[in-house]
Amino acid sequence: xxxxxxxxxxxxxxxxxxxxxxxxxxxxxxxxxxxxxxxxxxxxxxxxxxxxxxxxxxxxxxxxxxxxxxxxxxxxxxxxxxxxxxxxxxxxxxxxxxxxxxxxxxxxxxxxxxxxxxxxxxxxxxxxxxxxxxxxxxxxxxxxxxxxxxxxxxxxxxxxxxxxxxxxxxxxxxxxxxxxxxxxxxxxxxxxxxxxxxxxxxxxxxxxxxxxxxxxxxxxxxxxxxxxxxxxxxxxxxxxxxxxxxxxxxxxxxxxxxxxxxxxxxxxxxxxxxxxxxxxxxxxxxxxxxxxxxxxxxxxxxxxxxxxx
Amino acid sequence: xxxxxxxxxxxxxxxxxxxxxxxxxxxxxxxxxxxxxxxxxxxxxxxxxxxxxxxxxxxxxxxxxxxxxxxxxxxxxxxxxxxxxxxxxxxxxxxxxxxxxxxxxxxxxxxxxxxxxxxxxxxxxxxxxxxxxxxxxxxxxxxxxxxxxxxxxxxxxxxxxxxxxxxxxxxxxxxxxxxxxxxxxxxxxxxxxxxxxxxxxxxxxxxxxxxxxxxxxxxxxxxxxxxxxxxxxxxxxxxxxxxxxxxxxxxxxxxxxxxxxxxxxxxxxxxxxxxxxxxxxxxxxxxxxxxxxxxxxxxxxxxxxxxxx
Numbered sequence: 001x002x003x004x005x006x007x008x009x010x011x012x013x014x015x016x017x018x019x020x021x022x023x024x025x026x027x028x029x030x031x032x033x034x035x036x037x038x039x040x041x042x043x044x045x046x047x048x049x050x051x052x053x054x055x056x057x058x059x060x061x062x063x064x065x066x067x068x069x070x071x072x073x074x075x076x077x078x079x080x081x082x083x084x085x086x087x088x089x090x091x092x093x094x095x096x097x098x099x100x101x102x103x104x105x106x107x108x109x110x111x112x113x114x115x116x117x118x119x120x121x122x123x124x125x126x127x128x129x130x131x132x133x134x135x136x137x138x139x140x141x142x143x144x145x146x147x148x149x150x151x152x153x154x155x156x157x158x159x160x161x162x163x164x165x166x167x168x169x170x171x172x173x174x175x176x177x178x179x180x181x182x183x184x185x186x187x188x189x190x191x192x193x194x195x196x197x198x199x200x201x202x203x204x205x206x207x208x209x210x211x212x213x214x215x216x217x218x219x220x221x222x223x224x225x226x227x228x229x230x231x232x233x234x235x236x237x238x239x240x241x242x243x244x245x246x247x248x249x250x251x252x253x254x255x256x257x258x259x260x261x262x263x264x265x266x267x268x269x270x271x272x273x274x275x276x277x278x279x280x281x282x283x284x285x286x287x288x289x290x291x292x293x294x295x296x297x298x299x300x301x302x303x304x305x306x307x308x309x
Numbered sequence: 310x311x312x313x314x315x316x317x318x319x320x321x322x323x324x325x326x327x328x329x330x331x332x333x334x335x336x337x338x339x340x341x342x343x344x345x346x347x348x349x350x351x352x353x354x355x356x357x358x359x360x361x362x363x364x365x366x367x368x369x370x371x372x373x374x375x376x377x378x379x380x381x382x383x384x385x386x387x388x389x390x391x392x393x394x395x396x397x398x399x400x401x402x403x404x405x406x407x408x409x410x411x412x413x414x415x416x417x418x419x420x421x422x423x424x425x426x427x428x429x430x431x432x433x434x435x436x437x438x439x440x441x442x443x444x445x446x447x448x449x450x451x452x453x454x455x456x457x458x459x460x461x462x463x464x465x466x467x468x469x470x471x472x473x474x475x476x477x478x479x480x481x482x483x484x485x486x487x488x489x490x491x492x493x494x495x496x497x498x499x500x501x502x503x504x505x506x507x508x509x510x511x512x513x514x515x516x517x518x519x520x521x522x523x524x525x526x527x528x529x530x531x532x533x534x535x536x537x538x539x540x541x542x543x544x545x546x547x548x549x550x551x552x553x554x555x556x557x558x559x560x561x562x563x564x565x566x567x568x569x570x571x572x573x574x575x576x577x578x579x580x581x582x583x584x585x586x587x588x589x590x591x592x593x594x595x596x597x598x599x600x601x602x603x604x605x606x607x608x609x610x611x612x613x614x615x616x617x618x
Contacts, residue, residue: 033593047592058592168571168580245584252561253571262477262562271477275554275590282586283356283367284342284578 006108006206007063007086011044013106013213014061014088018046020217021059021092024224027052030059035267040066041084045270049277053099053228057092058273068111072264080111087120088213089257091274092220097240098230100126100133100174100223101247103274104216105257106209116202118209119181122216123160124223125174125247127240128292129299131309133223134175138306140222141178144215148208149200153307156180161302166250171300173250178212239293241280248279310515315417316372316395318515320353322415322522323370323397327355329526330368330401333533336361339368344576349375350393354579358586362408362537366401367582377420381573389420396429397522398566400583401529406549407539409435409442409483409532410556412583413525414566415518425511427518428490431525432469433532434483434556436549437601438608440618442532443484447615450487453524457517458509462616465489470611475559480609482559487521548602550589557588 028051036042043062063086087107110116145153156178287293337360345351352371372395396416419425454462465487570580596602
């Protein structure tokens, strides 16, 4: 299939997700903002605010193209002259501290010299880790992966652990999920050393990426509905604001996608839709021994296989 | 003078500044946190919170040394094996949106191969720019500079404009101030092409850096006292929270000092003392035409010579 078809699918995916999220929220509606990129292409940013479930969320679609900026070529270590990039990117910050923050992204990139790849992933950042929800989340992602390649989940959950890592805090952003980048047709899709060659074709990769995109609503709806009725007080709100501060730290200091966007003069407001409405910082905050906050911190590390918990 | 003498001066400067700031605030007191660096040296972090004037502020002293980490050598493009670094770093977030955020830093760095330099600066980030205060601030800095070298102010205010620039927003962090780095003995201190050679000796540079450090309290006290009684409401608080969001964006995305600290495994809590207690993000916020918020944005650009306003 052609790049136009992929962009078309992503645009419809944005529609479907926004419609589902409005239903899930039950109160707030998305506001839409259409924008054009001076060098070519544009996007459709959608923001939801002040909802019953979602305090602030963004669902962004873009399909941009044109002369590849120098900074882009060097960041991606590419030759070629013209680029095309399309994707859907989502971050939801729920009002309740008992409901996790979620992030999803699916994307496709190609250069005029024929280089092309898919990337994406879903990861969850609970303010309070609930092991049964974490297990449900990862098992669902594993099922999605397994439908396409039984090596994917293991490989991509490790990739998520490594990617969503706040190095200066020595903690993961949340409980991870899956992350993948530069999945290209014909390349081995399995673990290093796997016998799977020459690897999936473009159709198969696109089918996988679609499946990831379509996993987002059901997996998040289930978890949000499990937790949205849970009671909380000032203590939990305070903790949520501090965890949001960590989310900001990850996104602005370590997230390669954010950095790439800002470095290559992407649309700032769309890139920074991922930031929470409010975040707090407190000097040297420590969790009380034996508390739920401390338990959560103990889960923010690499290498936990939630499908086996 | 030896490095120990410089560190000793900086430590006393921290004491003097904290004492003055407690007097200025009138309510809150600093909490102290002594810490050691595993590889050598340590610091004394002081935080003030919930004051009458200062909502959250940090005044950090450190003097660290040891084997230079690889990442440090490559970031600074240095040879040598052992490093020594000492400095005082301050950020104050006032409670009132009518009082500006301020940042000050003085620092000294040397390597075992004899390379050495001073760096530092003061810059002001008003939530609402008041031109007469901006002019007073810059004129005071110019007087400090002029006592040492009449080329300094012009050179260092431009450096501040370039350094404290939020590229992805196309705006300066605030109204600038002075910034300088790698001021080394014997190097020309004036503008490129200036006849001033071989440049100031180490004593002269240290005298300048001391003067910068000692300018901080009087210049900020004057501005804070001018504005702390000004009335404000919800509108101004909302704007303050959004401007604090921009402060976070600058510090986490662009500030080389923060990045250097986090990359070289500096003490995270001391480095991130610069972050505000609370910050907000709102999608595509725009200032009302003709408002004070819009006027403020019009001042957030490079090249304004406030000493001539």
